[in-house]
Amino acid sequence: xxxxxxxxxxxxxxxxxxxxxxxxxxxxxxxxxxxxxxxxxxxxxxxxxxxxxxxxxxxxxxxxxxxxxxxxxxxxxxxxxxxxxxxxxxxxxxxxxxxxxxxxxxxxxxxxxxxxxxxxxxxxxxxxxxxxxxxxxxxxxxxxxxxxxxxxxxxxxxxxxxxxxxxxxxxxxxxxxxxxxxxxxxxxxxxxxxxxxxxxxxxxxxxxxxxxxxxxxxxxxxxxxxxxxxxxxxxxxxxxxxxxxxxxxxxxxxxxxxxxxxxxx
Numbered sequence: 001x002x003x004x005x006x007x008x009x010x011x012x013x014x015x016x017x018x019x020x021x022x023x024x025x026x027x028x029x030x031x032x033x034x035x036x037x038x039x040x041x042x043x044x045x046x047x048x049x050x051x052x053x054x055x056x057x058x059x060x061x062x063x064x065x066x067x068x069x070x071x072x073x074x075x076x077x078x079x080x081x082x083x084x085x086x087x088x089x090x091x092x093x094x095x096x097x098x099x100x101x102x103x104x105x106x107x108x109x110x111x112x113x114x115x116x117x118x119x120x121x122x123x124x125x126x127x128x129x130x131x132x133x134x135x136x137x138x139x140x141x142x143x144x145x146x147x148x149x150x151x152x153x154x155x156x157x158x159x160x161x162x163x164x165x166x167x168x169x170x171x172x173x174x175x176x177x178x179x180x181x182x183x184x185x186x187x188x189x190x191x192x193x194x195x196x197x198x199x200x201x202x203x204x205x206x207x208x209x210x211x212x213x214x215x216x217x218x219x220x221x222x223x224x225x226x227x228x229x230x231x232x233x234x235x236x237x238x239x240x241x242x243x244x245x246x247x248x249x250x251x252x253x254x255x256x257x258x259x260x261x262x263x264x265x
Contacts, residue, residue, distance in 0.1 A: 002053065002075040005083045010076060013050065013096050014083050019150050026099045028152035029084065030164075032091045033059050038162030039097050040065045045165065047096040048072045052081050055092025062093065086154045099152065100169045104143065104178065107168040108185040112140035114260055115182060115214040116253070119175045119228055120146045122219055127151065128159025129250040130217060135163035137257035138264075142167050145175040146225075175216075179231045182214040191216045191224055191232035192256050194246050198234045200259055208234070209263035215256050220249040 003010050013029065015021040022028050027047060030039050033055075039046050040062065049066040053075050056063045066073050076084070084094040116134035121127045127149045131142050144151050151157075151169050172178050183189055188211050190203075203209055216232060218224030229235055238247055238255050247255070 002077045003050070003080050004077050005080045007076075007080065009048070009074065010050070010080045010084065013048070013094070016096065017086065017154065019153070022099075022150065022152050027096055028099065028157065029154060030095045030097050030157055031085050031087065031093070031154065032158070033062060033093050034162050035157060036062055036093050036095045038165040039095050040069065040071075042100070042165045043069075045097050045100065046071045047098060048074060050074050050076045050081065050084055050094045050096075052076060052078055052092045055081075059093060087158070100164065102168040102170055104170045104172055104181050107141045107170050108181060110140065110168070111185075111212075112168075112187075113212045113264055114139040114257065115141040115143065115187060116257065117143045117145055117175070117178055117182070117214055117216045118148050119216055119224055120219050120222070121148050121217065121249070124149045124153040124156035125159045126220060126249050128156040128164075130253045131156070131160045131167070132163040133250065133254045134257055135160075135166045137254075137261040139257060140167060141170060143170040143172055143178055145172050145178050175225070175228055176231065179214075179216070179228065187212045187214045188234070189214050189216065189232045190256070191229050191235045192238070192252055193218070193224055193229055193235050194237055196235035196237035198236045200236050200238050200256065203234065203236060204259050204263055207263070209260045213260050215253070215260070217249065217253050
C-alpha cells in the first residue's frame with residue numbers, strides 16, 4: 001500500500017521543511033520532476049524518491065533511474081505527497097537529498113573563472129534565481145556568505161530550477177574571508193552596487209571583465225555591507241538608460257554575470 005502522511009518515513013521527510021532538521025540531518029527536499037531529474041544526475045545525492053502512483057507512472061524514466069542507482073522508490077498517497085510538497089499544485093514527486101556543500105578551498109582549487117557570492121541575501125526566491133542565473137552564465141561556484149538564506153530552503157531549491165545540483169555550493173559564515181580567499185585564488189573581486197564609481201559598460205569596453213572574476217551581490221533591501229564594498233577591487237553599477245530608479249537583484253545579477261561571461265568567451 002502507498003505510504004500515508006503518518007508513515008514514519010514520510011513523517012521524517014516532512015520534518016525537512018524546517019531548517020533545524022535540515023542542518024541536523026544534512027538532508028533536504030527537492031520537489032518536482034525537474035529538480036528530481038537534476039538531482040539524479042549527481043551521484044550519491046538522492047536518498048529516497050517519493051511519488052504518487054500516477055506520477056511514478058508518468059515519470060517512469062525517473063523512477064527507473066532512481067531504482068538503477070539503488071535509491072528506494074516509495075509510493076505515497078496524494079495526501080502524503082501534499083504533506084511533503086510546499087507548492088499549491090505539486091507534480092507528484094519529492095526526493096530526499098543529501099546536502100551538497102563544498103568547502104571554499106576545494107571549490108577554488110578547481111580554478112573557476114566565474115564565481116557568484118551571495119552576501120546576506122535572505123530572500124529564498126531571489127537567492128535561487130541568482131543561483132540559476134549564475135549557472136546559466138557559466139559560473140562554477142556560488143557562495144552563500146554571512147547571514148544568507150539556507151540554499152536548501154524549499155523555495156530556494158525550486159527557484160534554482162535544478163541549478164543547485166550543477167554548481168559547487170559553498171556556505172561560509174565570514175564574507176570577508178570569502179573575499180580574501182577568492183582574491184588569493186587570483187580572481188578579481190567586483191561589488192555590484194547602484195552607487196559604484198565604475199560603470200559596467202566601461203569595464204567591459206576596457207577589457208576588465210575578461211579575467212577570472214568573483215561578483216559580490218547583496219540583499220535587495222540593504223545591498224552589500226560597507227566593508228565588502230570597500231574590500232572589492234571595483235565597485236560596479238549597471239547603467240540605467242531609462243527612468244527606472246534601479247534594477248532588482250536578480251536582474252542586476254544577470255546583467256553583471258552575463259557581461260563577465262561574454263568577456264571571458
